[in-house]
Amino acid sequence: SAAAAQATLFSHRMEKRKLAEAEAALSDAAKCERSGWLKSRDLDGAASAYERAATLFRVARAYPQAIEAYMKAADAQQALESAAAAARLLESAAVLAKDNLKAEANAAALYERASELHLGVLSLDRAAAALCKAARTIEGSDTPRACALMLRACSLFDDGEEEAQLRHSADTFGAAVALLLRAGRRSETAALLRRQVLVYARLRRTHDVARSELSAVIINLAAGAAPPRRPASPSTQDTCPPPCSPTAGLGAAGEYEQASIGCTKAEARPDGFAGTDEALSPSLRLALELCR
16 A cells, blocks of 8 residues: 555665664764874773664664674673673674574574673673573574573572572572473483572572472482382272372482482471472472373
């Protein structure tokens, strides 16, 4: 229709205008970066101009140029020792690479760079969040690397001591557990839950310690081969629990012995598992899902 054609023409004109403005911003940035006998580099001005160019390129749908401008702005912010600002710019570039160019690997690499910058200023929660974004970006195309990135994110909290930082670990561990389960890596999931137990113990969250222990027990039971079953008798043949049941095989060797130890730890918590519905029901739902 005539209205649609007019709207398309207007859009093209706007994009052309924004492209011209973006090129002018790049020229401003280049001038700011030049130095001479009487002039030092203006990194603040360069960072601002590059970010302005990136925004204009994005509006004009020139996504590769926008990503490049964001990266140059991040480099300028790094030179200014503003790691948080540089990381924010790299994450903006990663969003464009993922959503608009479908360049998952490039987006993940940008998120990894952002994570390193966050880590350099001891922002563990933001560093972990960036790694989680990287993992989710490539989960469909490179599952092993995605799992490795999630595990790296969780490892950031292994030696953490500050309560404010450790509190943010729950989201990271939760995202990692979900991804590992989707990837079918149940033994690694159980091991990760036991690492989370150590974090919760440092936070003195005994209820969460118990829930993580119980979840690890159930996932271990679902991951391994069926343990040796009790010999059936007329009285137990119809009531013996299936191999994937949370009560099957506790005390058996290997992985099942670890599950038994974990369950004992959970039961010993004064305000945790102890058979309460609140603590038990989430893990039972997980067990039912795994055993289907």
